[in-house]
Amino acid sequence: MCFRPPSAGKAIKCPSCGALNPSIAKNCVKCKTDLSQAKEEMNKEENNKEDK
Numbered sequence: 001m002c003f004r005p006p007s008a009g010k011a012i013k014c015p016s017c018g019a020l021n022p023s024i025a026k027n028c029v030k031c032k033t034d035l036s037q038a039k040e041e042m043n044k045e046e047n048n049k050e051d052k
């Protein structure tokens with residue numbers, strides 16, 4: 001079985017303060033840190049997993 005959860009419901013963990021932000025958030029809700037970098041890293045990890 002291949003179950004893939006919708007990426008829209010995935011939370012992004014702030015690399016700075018560790019707060020969980022909605023995937024649509026561009027900046028951390030707590031410390032306003034730019035989340036685009038954290039998103040890219042998450043995508044990389046996902047791609048690596050799928051690649052295996």
Ligand SMILES: [Zn+2]
Pocket residue numbers: 014015016017018019028029030031032033
């Ligand atoms: Zn933060």
